[in-house]
Amino acid sequence: MAQAPSASTEELQEVARRVRRHIVRMTHAAKSGHPGGSLSSVEILTTLYFRVMRHDPKNPSWPDRDRFVMSKGHATPLLYGTLAEAGYIDPDDLLTFRQLGTKLQGHTIMGKPPGVEMTAGALGMGLSFGLGVALAARLDGRDYHTYCLLSDGDSQEGQTWEAAMAAGHHNATNLTAIIDRNHIQNDGYSDYQRYDDDGNSPDRPGGWVMEDNHTANIMNLEPFADKWRAFGWETQLVKGHDIEAISAALQAAREDDERPTAIICETTKGRGVSFMENNPDFHGKAPSDEQLAQALQELGFEE
Amino acid sequence: MAQAPSASTEELQEVARRVRRHIVRMTHAAKSGHPGGSLSSVEILTTLYFRVMRHDPKNPSWPDRDRFVMSKGHATPLLYGTLAEAGYIDPDDLLTFRQLGTKLQGHTIMGKPPGVEMTAGALGMGLSFGLGVALAARLDGRDYHTYCLLSDGDSQEGQTWEAAMAAGHHNATNLTAIIDRNHIQNDGYSDYQRYDDDGNSPDRPGGWVMEDNHTANIMNLEPFADKWRAFGWETQLVKGHDIEAISAALQAAREDDERPTAIICETTKGRGVSFMENNPDFHGKAPSDEQLAQALQELGFEE
Amino acid sequence: MVQAAADKATREVLGPTLAKLAREGLDVVCVDADLGYSTSAVKFGREFPDRFFPMGVAEQNMIGVAAGLASCGKIAFCSSFAVFAPGHCFDQLRMAVAQPRTNVKLFASHAGVVTGEDGASAEALEDLTLMLSMPTFNVLFPADAVECEQMIEAAARTDGPFYIRSMRPKTRILFDDAHRFELGKWPLMRDGKNVTLIACGELVKSALDAAETLAGQGVEARVLNASSLRPFDREALLAAARDTGAIVTAEDHFIQGGLGGLVSQALAAEQPTPVEFIGMEGYGTSGTWKQLLEHFDLTPEAIARAAGNAISRKSR
Amino acid sequence: MVQAAADKATREVLGPTLAKLAREGLDVVCVDADLGYSTSAVKFGREFPDRFFPMGVAEQNMIGVAAGLASCGKIAFCSSFAVFAPGHCFDQLRMAVAQPRTNVKLFASHAGVVTGEDGASAEALEDLTLMLSMPTFNVLFPADAVECEQMIEAAARTDGPFYIRSMRPKTRILFDDAHRFELGKWPLMRDGKNVTLIACGELVKSALDAAETLAGQGVEARVLNASSLRPFDREALLAAARDTGAIVTAEDHFIQGGLGGLVSQALAAEQPTPVEFIGMEGYGTSGTWKQLLEHFDLTPEAIARAAGNAISRKSR
């Protein structure tokens, strides 16, 4: 598939549902891994791999392929699940995830399996790498586009802002940042937006340690779009589980030849599995047997 | 002087002139050092040390002193020169600058001599340190204020934006950033603003290497005030050699109890010495014997 | 020394110990970079919210802020994973802590291949090297949670930069509460005269197991817990070289630059002695921590084998 | 080998050599962090502006961008001062270069106390330690500009991560153009049988001077130029230990973790031998580079003295 296929939105939603199944099954089998931030970007990756990106699973090192660079390198269940659906990975291998000897490592490793563009796992590094890829395209006169997936945490690392400044400065119009803005990070809520305040004052700036094993208001990123604009980027705010909206934003970003574009996707961490939704606990925790069963059921699968 | 003295503007200008003399003499004697970025911040430091800051040269570790944290740690001629004028350093010691065995090291070292608040020399580190100092004030219930001097280069380091984000988030209203925005960095011009374009296209983004030993448009920081605002700061744009304007901005920053303030000072690198003004060559080069003589003459000194 | 206490991760004691010290009146603060639950730092934050400063995922800023707090008299702890601190903020540690000797204490968790399933990126195998490269840092690596707690307290009560390395998994408790950690002293875990096993971290237990095996073969192995890497126990090391003439080092860390490097260099300077090295040579991979210890030969069996090799090199 | 060529700084050859290679058709690019004049990288940028990417003062981003370029087939050089790269971007080097083995070449200048007047913050004394902590990096430290040029070319023509350390001051040319750099080989600069002086960087010249002094005292010193630190020359090292039985290492770098550490560990593993160390133990200070070499005892005299000590330890 050297050109992006034009799947219908229903078909894409079906793919997304299967990817979600991979995510919960892989993390369950591995007894570890990151379901929350994987589930929140499913529609983004589905839209990229099945509608927008020019790529060829038979030829993963095709020089003209569009690049998907995942900065949030912990979201491997998402990436491997999507690559399996796209034909890069044998779906039977997915359950080897995180096991000794597997190709499917806990955090991404470049080229392992082919289709994975970047080694990641330390946040903040993807946009720089993506910028390098985008500058190479310009130098080589190639018209591929580079898409970087970033997280809340990525956006707190200074390196991301170094890269943002440089991309703006170098007019890297062939680079698009997509931010999975689920407002939850490792220790809890980035801000108060998704935190349900039961009488606790939300006024305390910074690091209000909760009773229930989360922290609220760890590091507020707002006004987020203003930040990107001030660093020389076009911005779009998008409902991050709406495939049509994502498609339109990606299309516009690709066509923009003035500035790189940051697409801020408002998402729900854990999306699609009720007990994981907006729950910081499932950032880095696998579902139990019962939880897997419930998750699969909610997703409409027998197993 | 436990309280800031209320010197007249003329007196401050006189101090500034003497500090400039120290700068050119120190770098000349050391045959190395950074005159350009020292000269561009003279009015800023003069205003801080002789009008705004509460400090006591007899008691440099007074817990309630206002703190001056210099992130651009290469501007030691400026800092030592000012500290000499303020009574922290014996002016006779100034010419030991950068020599083996001296207290007056090439880049700042915390407490060496007393009055130097932070070890620096690697750009990008001062605002984090300043934020720590400001948070300590809040914890200890002290009302001192912390002033951080940053440069163009500091503002390109990601750490500065990490610190900016955190200061905004933690409402560090007792922290003020002062940016010496002289548009010149190590290799040349940050942008095209001060570069006189002789028919060469200024359209090429990024690092246009000049024939004459400078690079133009290394990394444009604009829209600079927007960046700070988007990171939660109040901003002020000030003529950076105008003591009245600097005073007013510093006063307003101190009184602001909503947000930390970034004072962007438009300055001229090398200010006060004609052949150093806006000349990237004198970022890190000492004046020759003849150049020293001319500089002193321009500053109105015999020697 | 071994008692029946339940296994415990060294990283679990940070928050509770800091809270205890703050309750005792120490002017402790803690700066965090979004790993406060993993390093247990939030247990301090919960009790002393005003003394706990989350910075988001921003390790460079974490170190700078800690140094600023320290410059105002605070005992400034910060914590993260050992791959990110020191790795993601080395220059900040060098400039804001090591050179000015600010009173900053870095507590790093998830060191070594025993970090497990996340794989190579998450397994810090070079953090001791990085920390030892800053000569003003005290560098500590506890063998169990008891020692770890005492190290945190020693760090808090001793002015200057400290690094404490801790691990993710729950491991065996080796010391009882009567144990007293001393900076620069390597606890003698078992005496012997044929070979010395110098281990750190969770491999101290493995070295003890190896010594047991060796005893069965008539080899008496001395076991030292090299928990204080700087300052290190020069006397214990030279005595080991003199008394036993053969040394094995064992660490969940790259061989080069860590304990093995430190021991080699001290011996080359004063008493050249055959050394065999148990440790990592390349990056890690995904797996459970116990599988990975096997996979990379960080086992009692490998240590015992190395002891045999070291002994066989004695006479040459 | 010594000839009368004018002194030259190793850092001066980066830009010209890259330009030459690009002219020959190599797909070289260079990413810069506002030190392109100091590292001479702009000399490449002037000739190939489309292949030169300034990133401002942002070392982390510099490395990430270089890795991205390398992933698209570019031979991606980047350069900065040795305190900032690796120090300011260690995790980026580890994750974007060392682990995936991207084709990135880091050229660092201003290493060592010979950086001079800027003082401690600017004097990289731990960069070799940091770079050696990443096992997939080739780590090189030329003794003169001729060797440096050849190393840049070798790095460009050999796939994978390279680090090349260079110095600020103009130093003596030791090699003539007939010299051919070989990865993993330590050039024999002078033969001898009583002691081996293993030096790197500008101290190779000092070791040669020390050997001359020693010769006057009837001591025949072998001198090896340890310019290839990874891979290192195991055979030359073991032969030196066997043939001369006493070793001195000399480096403008911390003793621990650099050349001294590497030599100690290799010897401890295979052939325990007395080693004396010439190098730095604490941070540097301001001064001229020649003053600092004296001040910190990085001199031919100190090397000769150390040789005497090493020899006196042989029989023990």
Ligand SMILES: Cc1ncc(C[n+]2csc(CCOP(=O)(O)OP(=O)(O)O)c2C)c(N)n1
């Ligand atoms: C440099 C760095 N510091 C710390 C971590 C530890 N860590 C792993 S995931 C995470 C935060 C996860 O939240 P977010 O970045 O918002 O990802 P998402 O919600 O999309 O899963 C942190 C702090 C890391 N991976 N990298």
Ligand SMILES: Cc1ncc(C[n+]2csc(CCOP(=O)(O)OP(=O)(O)O)c2C)c(N)n1
């Ligand atoms: C982290 C880091 N990278 C690189 C340098 C080298 N360097 C010294 S000064 C300088 C730039 C100077 O320009 P600017 O920061 O604008 O300072 P000013 O003009 O105020 O003197 C650079 C890149 C440094 N000091 N720190």
Ligand SMILES: [Mg+2]
């Ligand atoms: Mg998130």
Ligand SMILES: [Mg+2]
């Ligand atoms: Mg400037």
